[in-house]
Amino acid sequence: MPFIDINAQPEKQVFDGVTIQTIHGEKLMMSYVHLQPHSTVAEHSHLHEQMGMVLEGTFELTIDGESHG
Numbered sequence: 222m223p224f225i226d227i228n229a230q231p232e233k234q235v236f237d238g239v240t241i242q243t244i245h246g247e248k249l250m251m252s253y254v255h256l257q258p259h260s261t262v263a264e265h266s267h268l269h270e271q272m273g274m275v276l277e278g279t280f281e282l283t284i285d286g287e288s289h290g
Contacts (some may be wrong), residue, residue: 228240236263239262
């Protein structure tokens with residue numbers, strides 16, 4: 222897999238106030254998500270496991286009806 226610069230990846234708006242930059246390989250995907258204050262990501266699911274890390278600020282995350290934040 223080559224070196225990839227996340228800043229060179231296009232930024233796409235996926236919800237109001239939410240943009241995403243994504244890089245992926247054959248078995249791995251990483252997304253850099255930018256959330257504006259008070260923005261909401263619609264409930265959705267993925268076939269694979271996901272994890273995340275907050276670099277700045279706070280947010281509430283709900284998984285299977287249980288919220289943390």
